[in-house]
Amino acid sequence: MATRETPREHVTGTNTYPIGIVIPTYNRVDILQTCLERLEAQTFKNFEVIVVDDGSTDSTPHVMNEYRTRAPFAFQYLRQSNSGPARARNQAIKNLDSTTCLLLGDDILASPNLVFQHYEHHRLHCEMEAVAVGLTRWSEQGQIVTPFMRWLDRDGAQFAYGDLLGGLPPTWEHFYTSNLSLKTDQLRLHPFDERFRKAAMEDIELGYRLSMNNRLTMSFLRDAVAEHFHPTTFRQACRRMVGLGASAYLLGKIWPEHRPKPVSTSRLRFRTFLQQSWLLARLTDAADLWTQIRVPNPLMQRVLSLHSTLGYREAAQRDGS
Structure with a gap:
């Protein structure tokens, strides 16, 4: 079953950058700073970053406005009332000046080669339908990875990277916006559904919608590694x-x-x-x-x-x- 796409504002940039990184955030200023530091250390440098603050009540506005004055890459900081990551991502995507959009979480710590892996995939796969999901695993630094946390990933209760590492071809069910890239124009034509006001299934819904409209060709990038810092009981x-x-x-x-x-x-x-x-x-x-x-x-x-x-x-x- 397919649904009719609701026309949205389509802002066409000059595509100054080959890839732009979108990070929604909410009350996680400390780990967000580490997330940005990891982006500073990327081997591939030609990218832009947009952080969208979903109404944080901590020191995020002060810290991000200060960071904007010294960021070593093109950087925008946007802020909205608390409305959820779906709307936050849509706002950032409207402001991107990049051919490809890389979606990361504010608690995702990129390995030095992560951005290059996503860039290279889309350089080789220019088709609009191309989507790449990278490998996200628990960070072993700064948190204790408990048996329960390992179970969340291993058995697919949270993610299903074990299946992907085992050779299962990715589908819309693996449309994980913690470490995912696709064409910016694709996201402008098919934005996240803003009725999802929590960080739950707004990404899977978009992946399913794209698959139902034959607009999704998924690939798994096992070398685009990110660490997830999110202690979970x-x-x-x-x-x-x-x-x-x-x-x-x-x-x-x-x-x-x-x-x-x-x-x-x-x-x-x-x-x-x-x-x-x-x-x-x-x-x-x-x-x-x-x-x-x-x-x-x-x-x-x-x-x-x-x-x-x-x-x-x-x-x-x-x-x-």
């Missing part, structure tokens, strides 16, 4: 799963084929019973303790699923469905 993952559930509801509303399959009435009632705040809190406590001993474990996976379906159900209720 089980409880933090539970909170994220609520947001993912809400985004999953929106995805199913836009693309009905992605709605979850109906479950039996008795199963639905049991799941709703488990999602009562007092009971879910106790289940989460128990799963958190068990996860500190053994990963994975059945309760951990079940509780994460409950938080996801809770977010889905709450989003449906807010929408009146």
Whole structure:
């Protein structure tokens, strides 16, 4: 199923740079500075950077305005009211003066050759449909990578790089904007859906939309390596799963084929019973303790699923469905 594209403002630059880097940020000024320092150390230098501040309440505005006076590359700092990374990226893309857009996260630390790997791929693949996803792995510096964090990546609960490293061809399901590049004009013609106000599934929705319109040819760049600095506990993952559930509801509303399959009435009632705040809190406590001993474990996976379906159900209720 394909949806009609809503016409958007299309700003055509002179394409001064072969590649431009877009980084949305929100209240992560310390790691954002490290992210920019890693870009300063790139072997390939001919690029621009746009940071879009999604309404940060920390010192991001002060630090970025100061950085703008000394940045060693073309640098823009934009700011918007808190509206989510989808809108932030769209604002940056309108201001790019580059043929290719590289999308990074503010907690992504690029290896010295990352920008060159993306640049070279698009130099060799000039077609509009070309998309490249790089390899993102946990940073081993400054954070303790727990067994739970390794499980998030290894088993695809957060990413599925293990499958890509194993030779699986990438698809729209691997449209990870933590380390992803595509043509700037493609993003102007097909922007992120700004109804997604959280950093959850706004990228996957765009990847799916492009694939449905035959506008997506994915490649995996295993040498475009980035380190992800984002210490994550089980409880933090539970909170994220609520947001993912809400985004999953929106995805199913836009693309009905992605709605979850109906479950039996008795199963639905049991799941709703488990999602009562007092009971879910106790289940989460128990799963958190068990996860500190053994990963994975059945309760951990079940509780994460409950938080996801809770977010889905709450989003449906807010929408009146």
